[in-house]
Amino acid sequence: MRKDLWKTVAVARLLGSSLFVACGVTPLAHAEEAADGAPIIVTARGRPEAEIAVPDTVAVFSRDDITRRRLTTVDDFIAETPGIFMINDQDPGTNLISVRGVSTNRNQSPSIAYVVDGLALADAELFTLRTYDLERVEILKGPQGALFGRSASGGAVNITTADPTDVAGGMASLGIGNGFTWTADAVANAPVSETVSLRLAGSYRNTEGFIRNTYLDRKVDGQISRNLRLKARIALTETSTLKLRAGWADEEGGAAYISSGNVTQLYAGRLSGKALTNPFGDFEGRAARDWWGLQATFEQTLGDDLNLTWTGGYDDYHKDFVEELDFRNTPLTFYGEPTFPNGIQPISQPVDLQAWTSELRLASRGAGPFRWHMGFFFQRTERGRTDDLGPLLFGAEPQRAKTRSNQIGIFAQGSYDVLPALEATLALRYDRDRRKEDTLGTQSDQTYARRAQTFDKWQPKISLAWRPTNDLTAYVTGAVGFKAGGFNPLPGPSDIWTADFAAETTKALEAGIKARVADDRVRLSLAGFVTDYRNFQNTVFLGNSVVLSVPRVDVHGIEASAQADVGQGFRVDGGMAWTRSRVGRYTTPNPTPEPGEPAILDLKGKRTPNAPDWTLNGGLDWSGAAGAAIIDARLSVAYVSRVDFEIDNILHSPGYTSVDGRVGVTLGSWTLDLWAKNLFDKRWAISAFGQQQLPLLLGLGPDGPFDSFTINTGRQFGLGASRRF
Structure with a gap:
């Protein structure tokens, strides 16, 4: 794969050089933040500072990166970041994110904090709302609980949307792509007065889809997405500012377009080649x-030394979701008995969510030897989820879980220059999450269960950073993170799970180095890490989604990245991450015992689900001027090694490579884009659950048993035009 990547880069550079020599195209320098030697600024530690000074691994995507790489969803940003992996599963709100082997479990608290404009989102259902009109995206890897609190045990995604400015203008774009896909985006920035500025942004996408159901003879992954955001910036006084944000999103389309087949027995669990069938x-x-949300942020400068910031927000979210559970087209039997003549359908799982979030922060100003901030965080979440399993209930009423969470967090961080070139940072946060859950009958309103648990944790973080120059940082960081526990469906007398499951904790040690060389034309970073991962919340399908805690997972790895301006308009970038995430200690009852198989499984040494060992990215950019036009082109390659979808490591996707490309031509205020993703139309499975973990699939027939999986969309390409005004 590496040889193929560098051959591609070499060929692209040769073609680009030939193009501008033959056609009179003049190469341009890239308009990156660091092109003139200025540092890339991030807020990874709660204050603006140079990325090279942060003693953590941080991937940064600027507005220019977002445009040039055509990053339109959170999936795109994660796919461009080695060491982090994401699965979208069954419906737009269900996703699983793994950072350095620390994985999110289905329908519970995430393992990664997702922060938008300084406020943490309350639920993973909100993570996949469409991203647009962004200023910057930062992805932090490793436990970040000391700053971002519970649910940052693996890392954090920090998104900053574009603020209103005092310059009138905007942008409008239209696009068309395969799958009969139409897109429209627009931004309007309007200074209303000397003290008030507004910014309105919208995004629309309508696609017929890419995956065809061969039985229904139609595409089943089509989607319509409508999004709006209005932001206001009000200068109250010379020292105080109020920012307001209102957002709305509405989406509808296909879901659970799942294929099925006996992959375990026919292909030894390998999801590739002939095993990857279309759904039928x-x-x-x-x-x-649909979602709508409000946010207000008040910023006050107190004298010359302090900044006071308060931000608060409200989110309201509702999802309707309906599917089948057999993914077949014939009357079904169960262990040979004609049990489901009409199939297992419909299955309905609606979700409702309301969240109130608030954070108060006091921070020092200036670049003195001691820099600090402290704050208080509060979040209340009310979540309702109904599991109407249709025919599988055999006449019983569906149940609805109503979960209420009250989280408070108190935190502080201080950085002190022990020596002119040596900075010590100490951070500490205490989080307390009080959770209650009532399980009610949807028809009788009968209370089947009422449970409550409190999960709390002190999360320290300590770093030492040595900076002999502004172009070199060597650091070591130790951090603790945790994710709250939760509640399983009520177990029956013979079930192997418990009603509650414990909180997850991570303790990590990271050492790394960051450097800028050759007059800032080359940027390098290297980091190694070790993580002690306890009570991993492993999701298993045993009639319903339940969590079985894995006492210990051993994780360690190494990551590296590089970006270089190599001249003549060319720029290369690349990154690699090797993460070894293995079960350290775990025995569990066999969920689907067959004759001759052990009743207890020892899964020590197994790969953790959704955590590939290797993730690699490489890209080549070229910019040049042809007369009055500016040409900007990018070719990128990504590789993901084997992905295991369940902890028994049977059902898996082998490694795969994808290639993306984009060519943009800008003439005055107009830009024309030609782009392609997964250029060579590679196919792989993006999620799966198998017969060895789900007894239902083991017994269903005819032609069973079988496994269920979702295939990727294949090649996507399109053409877009935009105009700035």
Whole structure:
């Protein structure tokens, strides 16, 4: 794969050089933040500072990066970041993110904090809302609980949307792509007065889809997405500012377009080649969701030394989701008995969410030897989820879980220059999450269970950073993170799970180096890490989604990245991450015991789900001027090694490589884009659950048993035009 990557880069550079020599195209320097030697500024530690000075691994995407790489969803940003991996599963709101082997479990608290404009989102359902009109995206890897609190045990995604400015203008774009895909985006920035500025941004996407159900003979992954955001910036006084944000999103389309087949027995669990069939179920899954949210941020400068910031927000979210569970097109038997003549459908799982979030922060100003901030965080979440399993209930009423969470956090961080070239940072946060859950009958309103648990944790973080020059930082960081526990569906007398499951904790040690050389034309970073991962919340399908805690997971790895301006308009970038995440200690009852198989499984040494050992990225950019036009082109390659979808490591996707490309031509205020993702139309499985973990699939027939999986969309390409005004 590496040889192929460098051959591609070499060929692209040769073609680009030939192009501008033959056609009179003049190479341009890239308009990056660091092109003139200025540092890339991030807020990874709660204050603006140079990225090279941060003693953590931080991937940064500027506005220019976002445009040039055509990053339109959180999936795109994660796919461009080695060491982090994401699965979208069954419906638009269900996703699983793994950072350095620390994985999110289904329908519970995430393992990564997702922060938008300084405020942490309350639930992973909100992570996949469409991203647009962004200023910057930062992805931090490793436990970040000392700053971002519970649910940052693996890392954090920090998104900053574009603020209003005092210059009138905007942008409008239209695009068309395969799958009969239409997109429209627009931004309007309007200074209303000397003290008030507004910014309105919108995004629309409508696609027929890419995955065809062979039984229904139609595409089943089509989607319509509508999004709006209004921001206001009000200068109250010379020292105080109020920012307001209102957002809305509405989406509808296909869901659970899942294929099935006996991959375990016919292909030894390997999801590739002939095993990757299109879906052929007789029921079309659908999902619809809507969200609206409000946020206010007040910033006050107190004298010459302090900044006071308060931010608060409200989110309201609803999702309807319906699917089948057999993914077949014939009357079904269960262990040979004609049990489901109409299939297992419809299955409905609606979700409702309301969240109130607030944070108060006091921070020092200036670049003195001691820099600090402290704050208080509060978040209240009310979440309702119904599991209407249709025919599998055999006449019983569906149940609805109503979960209420009250989280408070108190935190402080201080950095002190022990020596002119040596900085010590100490951070500490205490989080307390009080959770209650009532399980109610949706028809009788009968209370089946009422449970409550409190999860709390002190999360320290300590760093030492040595900076002999502004172009070199060597550091070591130790950090603790945790993720709250939760509640399983009520177990029956013979079930192997417990009603509650414990909180997850991570303790990590990281050492790294960051450097800028050759007059800042080359940037390098290297980091190694070790993580002690306890009570991993492993999701298993045993009639329903349940969590079985894995006492210990051993994680260690190494990461490296580089960016270089190599002249003549060319710029290369690349990154690699090797993460070894293995079960350290875990025995569990065999969920699907067959004759001759042990009743207890010892899974020590197994790969953790959704955590590939290797993730690599490489890209080549070129910019040049041809007369009055500016040409900007990019070719990128990404590789993901084997992905195991369940902890028994049977059902898996082998490693795969994808290639993306974009060519943009700008003439005056107009830009024309030609782009392609997964250029060579590679196919792989993006999620799966198998017969060895789900007894239902083991017994269903005819032609069973079988496994279920979702295939990727294949090649996407399109053409877009935009105009700035």
